[in-house]
Amino acid sequence: MSRVRDVVIDAWSYLNYKPVFSDALGMPNRRVFPEAHATWVPDADERRLAAYKLLTAYDNNQAAELAAASGDVHAEDRREFGDPSMFIETVMAHVLGREQTITVPGADHDGDNPDAQAAMAGRVQELLRGWAETEQLAMRIQQCERKAVSLGDGVYRLAWDPGKNRPTVRVHDPGLYFPVIGEDDDSGEYPTRVHFAWELQADPKRGLQARIRRITYELDWIRPATAVGLDQAGRSVRAPIPVEPVDPSMIGATGETPEPPPPPLSPGDIYSPETGAISRQYVWNDAPSYVTCYLTDATWNIGDIKGPADVDSLPLDAATFATRGDGEVLDHLDLLIDFMPIVHLPNTVPPAEEHWGQSTLAKILQVLDELAGSDTDSSRASATTGSPIIGLWGKAADGRGKASMEVAPGLMLELGEGGGMNTVDTSRNLAELRNQVTGLHERAATVGRIPAVAMGTLDPSKLPSGYALQLSLGPLDALVSSMRLARDHKYALVLKMVQRLFLAGQHPDWAGVQPQPASLTFGPYTPTDKDAVLAQVTAGVEGGVLSLETAVRMLADAGFPIDDVEKEIEQIQSRSFSKAKDLADATGDTAAVGTYLGIKVTPDPAPPAIQLPPVPGQQAADPAAGDPAQGSGGNE
The missing domain is CATH 1.10.287 (Helix Hairpins)
Structure with missing residues (x-):
């Protein structure tokens, strides 16, 4: 009987047509993808890891090399000229736009006396933008987006760095990312346990065996405080802090044993004797929380792992735990935060109850x-x-014949009769x-919904009008809108975690700061008719249907070199003397005119009293004696 081929439909089934990726059982070739078939890799992740490697090969013009490794004898002659990489770079550039800006609602307020909420929003926006500049966030975004667009997934990992005194952001290959999603869990929700795992090759020179390193983040109930200690095998571990036993002399005459002392607690934790639960008040929460995030960084020698064990069930009793720079052992270390500082970035909106994105x-x-x-x-x-x-054909004139010969420019052949x-x-x-x-x-x-004009392969002179250009970009608009939708919440989550890490690290600049909803705004990606936008803005402001603030923002979005909207408005007003005159005529308030122009205006002094010329035949009035026209004594 012929063997029936299993048809596998999942997030990576678009690669099933390639024999190197899907055999008769729907599994990747073991010789080409040995990493995917490692003993510690879960069965559900084998096709995902193989898909990442295959997509990376396409991006690096090595797809033929993988095909040759699987036994395709003609693959080595195949030409690859970088078309996949061109598609990836084009889509990434359009999704990110010309620039990326951190914005906090309410930060760009109007007026010089903002309320408390607007002032807090402006302060948070300034702090986040300063952090992004120091942390080189734009470069991190490029790194992660390159992974997401080409592979379908990208991963950010955040951490508080005591040495740098700020949160740091690192980008990880999605092939190292192993979220633990249970059968009853919603794959679209945030997992409560995540592993980063990879193999370390053996190093005979240093006497090191092949190893597995795993970094685990897990949300769990707050436990009693622990300290660095040693176990019976001499390993550095975290151990519970011992509690003083009850003194027998404290037992009363009735024989009642006093209540045991509470377990050791971290600073700020609250123990409830009735429930045995420990709560903690985080500065960013209104109510106490019973959850914290634990970090474990462990390494195993592959030879020490006995029996079947995947990345989630590696035995901790055979692991060696890493030690942080401050001496803390990373064995279920309490990070004192109630969230997992990891953000998975899918390239597309995942299907319902799915976790993974799809490559471009x-x-x-x-x-x-x-x-x-x-x-x-x-x-x-x-x-x-x-x-x-x-x-x-035919013999040469000298009678010699040759079965074959090389032909070169300028070569003359003289053939005999019949040649x-x-x-x-x-x-x-x-x-x-x-x-x-x-x-x-x-x-x-x-x-791929990438028109030729977006690829840069269309002659602009062939477009009949700007309207035709806009119509041709319709598919790209839909593509970019969908991809940005998949990213909006993720980058808002990154900025939310950054604020909380600053507060948890007790940075002095963030003292008294209330976390604000922040987002990452992507710039325009399509060509903009700047002249048309400028004419539209000018007519709107002069007609009184657009405020100056809205007009300047429109110019900034169109690509005009405006770095600060508020500063640009101040510079415009400082030269609008005719409008300042209208303001003075309408209000009569000199201080308001000075505020409008951004200068200090000194009010004009009171005009002197009018002095009328003397009447002929009379003497000039003495100013000290008063106005003779008002009359005085008997001189009328």
Whole structure:
């Protein structure tokens, strides 16, 4: 009986057409993907790890190398000219836009006297932007987005660094990321336990065996305080702090034993004798919490692992725990936070009850294979076109005959009677192959929703109008909107964790700060008609239907070099003398005019009293004696 092939449909089934990825049982080739078949890798993650490696090979022009390793004898002759990498870079550039800006709602307030909420929002926004500059967040975003767009997933890991006195952000390959998702858990929800695990190769020079390193973050109930200690095997571990036993002399005459002392607690923890639970008041929460995050960093020698064990069930009694720079052993170390500082970034919105995103190459991978095949055929055809195949018959004039000879420019052959020559013309085949390559490029752009104008392969002069350009970018708009939707909540979560880590680390600049909802705003990605935007803004402000604040923000979004909206508004107003005059005429308030212009205006002194000329025949009035026109005594 013929063996029935298992059809596997999952987040990576778009790779099933490749024999190297899916055998008769739907599993990846063991020789090509040995990492995916490691004994500690869970069965559910084998196809995911193999998919990451295969997608990375496409990105690095090594797909043919993997195919050759699986036994394809013709794969080594295949040409790969970087089309997958071009698609990845293009999509990433459009998703991120020209710049990325941290924004806090209410921070860009109007007026010089903001309320307390607006002032707090402005302070948090300034602190976050300063941290992003110091931490080089823009570079971290590029690193993670490169992983997410090409592989389908990216991972951020945050931590408080006592030496740098700030939160740090690191990007991890998703192949090291192993979330623990139970059968009854919603895959779309945040897991409560996450592992980062990888193998370390043996180092005979240093006497090191092959090892497995695993870093684990886990949310669990708050336990009694622990301290660094040694176990019976001499390993550094965290052990419970001993509690003083009850003194027998304290037992009363009735024989009642007094209540045992509470367990050792971390500073600020509260113990409830009725329930035995320990709570903690975090500065960012209104109510006490009973949950904290524990960190474990352990290493195993692969030879010490006996029996079946995956990444989640590695025996801790055979592990060696790492020690942090401050001497703390990373064995269920309480991080004093009630969240896991890990953010998984999917490239696309995951399907319902799914956890993983999908690579940008997923829908166009077969087109890219066809494109590589056409490029290979074109390369072969161009070789025969440049150096054609020549057929020669007849003997040379000197009577000598040759079965074959090399043809070079300027070579003259003199043939005898009845001789002749013919060539094989492959130029038509080459032209057809080039048309095929162009057609496959268009097909890939259509399926991937990346129009030619976005790829930079379209002559701008061929577009009839700006409206036609906008219509051609419709598929790209939908693609970018969907991908940004998958990212909005994730980057808001990163900024939320950064604020909480600053508060947990008791940074002096964050004293008294209340965490604010912050987001990462991506800049525009499509060409903008700056002249049209400028005309629209000018007409709106002059017509009184747009505020100056809105107008300046529109100009900044259109790509005008405006770094600070408020400062730009102040500079505009400081030169608007005609509007300042109108303000003075309308209010008569000199102080308001000075505030508008951003300068100190000194009010004009009171005008002197009007002095009328004397009436003819009368003497000039003495100013000290008063106005004679008002009358005085008997002189009328």
